[in-house]
Amino acid sequence: MLEFIIGLYEGFLANPAVEIWQDPAYFIQNVAGGLMVGILYSLVALGYVLIYKASGVFNFAQPMMAIFATLALIMFHDKVLFPAIGTGYGLTIVLAIIGSMVMMLILALLVERLMLRPLVNQPEIILFMATIGLYYFLEGFGETMFNKIANSPVPMESLGMEIGPFFVGGVMFQKVDATAAAVAAVMVILLAVMFQKTSVGRALRAVADDHQAALSVGIPLSVMWVVVWVVAGAVALVSGLMWGASAGAVDFGMVFVALKALPVLILGGFTSIPGVIIGGLIIGVGERIAEIYWSPYLGDSIESWFAYILALIVLIYRPEGLFGEKLIERI
């Protein structure tokens, strides 16, 4: 028994500590890498938070929207018109982005009209399940539509992104990761400003707090929903592009990585933008470090579940997440 405990101590604490001590640069590089990945998690999670805050919908299809938007962009950039057949003409990147955003707008309109509106006043869990349906639909629809362009690379040059490593104080970073992190950071700040300062943002917050109250002050609920789904679509596009850039190519298999945003979400709390930022960083760094230093003792690819278990443990102590609003049950 004692040996076992010593084993645990050595495996999980002592040996990693020694390793870190011996090679701090490697450790820092991993932390930095984890942070970069984490910010991407945050970006996807941000999409969830936006929609949840404004409409009370936990949009399970958010990662699917990211892939959908990105593939749409690639389609417009690459071969517009008949992507499934593989003929057509490419557009400039700006037009492609606009095209992609138009598609997200159409999607938002359809979702609002055909799915959310009929389900208004239903319990949140029903809406959640409906978004799982949306997830499947988008996957099937997307796979059919983008049959021929799946697995295409993100048009990095057109987007002005550079590939290759760079060094800061002897620690190596990928330019792609850094760009992604920077874009994500800008995105987060923009959204935070929008939520806090603009009238649209205030309206959105009002909608989230109380649908009835929002209605009574004259905010058209449906418009707000479309706006927030479009904003979430934009976030999805950016996050999809960044993921695609760092992964090399975009296809529907990416969704599994994107699902990693879920533990980020519950760790940070559904309703908190700073929460998901910090949650994403914690999970990004945590799983990278765990993978590097603990896998000798637990086995490979701890990443696949580490984030979930970490979130689960946090939830047991804080059911509303680290930054979520505490629920007071009233009777």
Place this chain on the structure above:
Amino acid sequence: MFYREAGQFKASYGTDQAIFPIAQDKWFVLAVVAAAYLVVPLVANSYWYEVILTPVVVMSLSALGLNVLTGYCGQISLGHGGFMAVGAFAAFKIATAFPELNVIIVFLISGLFAAFAGVIFGIPSLRIKGFYLAVATLASQFFFEWWFQQVGWFSNYAPSGTITAPSQEFMGVVISGPSATGVVKYLIGLTFLVFFCIVVKNLVRSHIGRSWMAIRDMDIAAEIIGIKPLQTKLLAFAISSYIAGVSGALFLFLMRISLEMEAFDIIAISFPVLFMVIVGGLGSVMGSIFGAVFIIGTPVFIKNFPELTTASVILVLAGLSVAWLTKYGVWRWVPLVIGVPLAVFVFFQKFASNTAEHIVLMFFGLSIVLVLIFEPNGLARLWQIAKEKFRLWPYPY
């Protein structure tokens, strides 16, 4: 139309609380079960057994398990595949370690392991609710996926992690393994399904089931009438996972014979089973079976009858446009405007094999949303409504 209830009066609470208080219902269900046992083996061929019948009975059982947890107790779970995997791997380990042990007993024992896993991962449900819990259950899914792949012991150190159901004979009949015939596997699966349907039905109409439903409908009020929330939820987790475990064992021994851990991943199992439960009907034993038939039958239908599929998709979309006549104004044409060209386009693609799968995905997604919008209680509720109509026949209400 078929009902002649006059004169069926109840002189005791026993008859009043029977599962089927109306004689015609009872006879109908008995007739269906009898047909499943006696008529189906006479007419089915091996394609039917492999593609429809055995999958339907096994997945019905799995959906029944999830329905206990999600439908009756209201705890949504996305980790059902994980618990099925526990059952499958446990059954594999036990069956290979004790080759003499009858596999039927192996199945029943392997469920216990899944039940244990369910209880462990159910503990957070005391504090976590709604989709926080849904996401938390993903933890179990990913953890088991990783664990069974990572630890070679579970697959008896097979290099690819593949496990294969060992063969076994019972009273001269091969009842498991690659050489077992379709009819035997189907009948074993059916027997498990019937048995667990009765068990679950009995549980849900007892105080245990009422406690689950009380927790589901309003947990605060449940606590105030003396229901212990943790115990009740854990019991639901345990029974749900037990049934999931047994169905996982059947999944390996009767359906796949040989599989890897991926067979239980979230896309392969957890979501489809959740769909079965939603489409079939949350909180309905019958609904679990309806859901499994729908989710398993639809892809088979689409693959075998592409023309009919295209036609029926167009019909459904048109029907939708009509159904939304008054509610959504001009928006009601959207399904037609998008759907019809799509359906036609898909048809001219001649159903390249992967396209068919994508159609299935779209179809599932669409049906979930439609079910939630139009009949949140699923096919079981439609069945109920039809039954009510027949009882009232020829009156409209």
Place this chain on the structure above:
Amino acid sequence: MNATARKKANENAETMLSVEHVSLSFGGVKAIRNVSFDIRKGEIRAIIGPNGAGKTSMLNVINGFYHPQEGTITFKGEKRSDMRPHIAATQGIARTFQNVALFKGMTTLDNIMSGRTLRMKRNMFWQALYFGPARREELEHREYVEEVIDFLEIQHIRRQPVGKLPYGLQKRVELGRALAMEPDLLLLDEPMAGMNLEEKEDMSRFVIDVSEEFGTTVALIEHDMGVVMDLSDRVVVLDHGVLIADGTPDEVQSNQDVIDAYLGISH
């Protein structure tokens, strides 16, 4: 039997529950401040007060939903400062809610049957077979529940899902569920809120019958002063979490503090 007659019968009854120096606050907001009173066995005790007086919080403290920061509660001779709601239920405290808290997906019968949960002992394995003792137990309890249904005159909605029932009937079903627990102490949170005159009269009759036929002790919150004066043996008046009067309906009615509180004069 009128209220005065009952009062006489109860005067010497033992104390069923006593609340001593209870204070409760939520993050700095004081909901209840140093309140003490008692409930005697067999009486109908009303708790009244203007909105936000802390009446519902008081009930929540009594049945363990809220945990007071200070003070003790003695129920049937057992002193406690804290408890879980399901333990309160085990000890014999039942309650209804201001906003009906029924199990919407279940029928009237199942809702009331669920009130018997505590009294049902058979384990899962018998239930799974629905055989022998489990079946017998289920049927025995059904019989009791049917008596409750008969008592509340809700036979015609026995098999209907409660979610679709009119509000007044839902309140009755909720009372039925509480009665099915055979409680010693029944807490009713505004049993007549939102009812029309006829429904109020019915409900008053049920409350009196519960007290007389089952001998259940009742504590109720009610806004309708007429109802309170008719029904209750003794009245506690709370205002802003403070107890301002305690006595018979007549005494309370003539109390100056009470009159002020209801007229909204600040202290």
Place this chain on the structure above:
Amino acid sequence: MARAAAKATPTDDTFPKLLLRNAKKFTDRPAIREKDLGIWQSWTWADVLDEVRAFAIGLKKMGLKRGDAVAIVGDNKPRLYWTFVATQSLGAIPVPVYQDAVAEEMTYVLRHAEVKYILAQDQEQVDKVLSISEDVKTIKEIIFDEPRGLQNYGHGHIRSFEDVQALGRNELEKGKSAEESWLKEIAKGKGSDTSVILYTSGTTGTPKGVVLSHDNIIITAHNGNKFDNLDEHEEMIAYLPMAWVGDHVFSYGQSYDAGFCVSCPESPETVLDDRREIGPTYFFAPPRVYENMLTQIMVRMEDAGPIKKMMFDAFLKVARRCGEDILNGNQVGFGDRLLYAIGDFLVYGPLRNRMGLSRLKVGYTAGEAIGPEIFRFYRSFGLNLKQLYGQTEAAVYVTAQPDGEIFAETVGKPSIGVDIRITKNGEVQYKSPGVFVEYYKNAAATRATKTRDGWVHTGDAGLFDSHGHLKIIDRAKDVGKLKDGTLFAPKYIENKLKFYPNVKEVVAFGDRRDYCAVMINIDLVAVSNWAERNNIIYAGYQELAAHPDVYKMVKEHVDEVNRSLAAESDIAGSQIHRFLILHKELDADDGELTRTQKVRRGFIADRYAELLKALYSKTSSYRISTEVTFEDGGKGSITGDVKIVDMKPYPAEMAKEAAE
């Protein structure tokens, strides 16, 4: 002939003796059921004997003596039926009282019968009895069945049924003597003893107490059972007032004679559901119940989808064409038989099921003439509905339709043991073993009704048709003549109009007047449903009744009735010339209907004298104000304009042509 059919022997010539016999013969067969606490609680004949024994001995202990009157008041409940036999076992006389009787009606009966003990079903009845106890000095004890709300009625003279039984059981435990002396009391009873006093509801004047002996009821009940081959396997539901002779003979007399089980509904509101659950094989209902059922069917089918409606209409036609013939066992073509079989599966069977009459062996209607169309409707749906003609004074049965010989406009052949003669002025008179002993304490009335040689005046005008079936035209005193000498049978006209689902009540006038005119009550359920479909907005009965469209619809009905009257040469002259729709519903509380929902024509003529005058003038509208009694006993008044519509009668010949 009458006595030839009598079979009562000293061993089973009274109800208590029948109970002893049944407890031995049908020991474990159910005797009575009651829907209570959600299920049908059943008592076997042995159980009933046990309950009755304890109760009877308890009553004896309480001092009940031979000849004392025991009132029974309440809904149909097992304990109330047991009280009959328990009372009779001690030689005392049960007196059932209508449960909806108002205090003054009840006071009259209780005083007249000098009631000493009362079995009141629930708190409501106990309160009613207590409220009049000052006026009825003879009352000694009140016994209640349903203890709800009665715990604190704590004085010694009010006790529960169980308490009385406990008294009896206590005696029984002491030794054999209690039971033996009870059996001795039973043995003392004989067939000619008074069995029950039934107070007639009284269309006119004060109620009369009809004294019936055990022989009266038992022999008639036995003959009734024999007539329809009823045995211990029948199921019936007891839902009509216990104070009414029909219920007494069917649910008590025939049940004790044949040994079949009687089921008591949970409450008056749930009769329909309870009937569906029990599925009676033997069923009795007054015409209004069948009318209501038909209205319900038609109204609900109106709301059905178009395909279903088409199917229903088509099979309705098939049933009309061949349904009755099939039921009567006549020759019917294969095509029609096939169509009828399909119809039976799709329409008739399900509808019988919805009505709860799937298992019906024989159903009766009586009390009033039933519309021939209504009658045929049920028969064409495969229900063996028959008419009977009966009276309290005859212990019900005077005539009944034998199976296979059903003519809608007649009431059948004389029942077993009944002799009938028709006097010169058209009145039907009969003589039978069921003929009552006397009117209680009213020798004058007895003499006026029963001749010295035992013939009873029915007061009804009738005649025998070629098949030997009796046909009742109207009350003998109501049949009148128009000024031009045309025969005027008001009820005949009223019933024709009442066939239309939209029409609830009709009062026809014409005797010694220039022409026939009617006042109509529309059926609120049917018409409001119709109004909803036609987007007609109205605030209540009065507004709906005055609506021009409603008038238009009713006018069409009246026109059709006129056309059919024109085809009958004898009464073609009594076609309706003018009609109006009353501004309020006729109500028993206002005295416009009897407690059995019969129209009190004379009373209405007085009450609405102004309207009547208007009917026989040229005015087309009249403003009237009427006082009404509300359910709680308060009074108020209704004021409104009533329109009067002129009709164009058909000439007799032309109508015939049109009909052809």
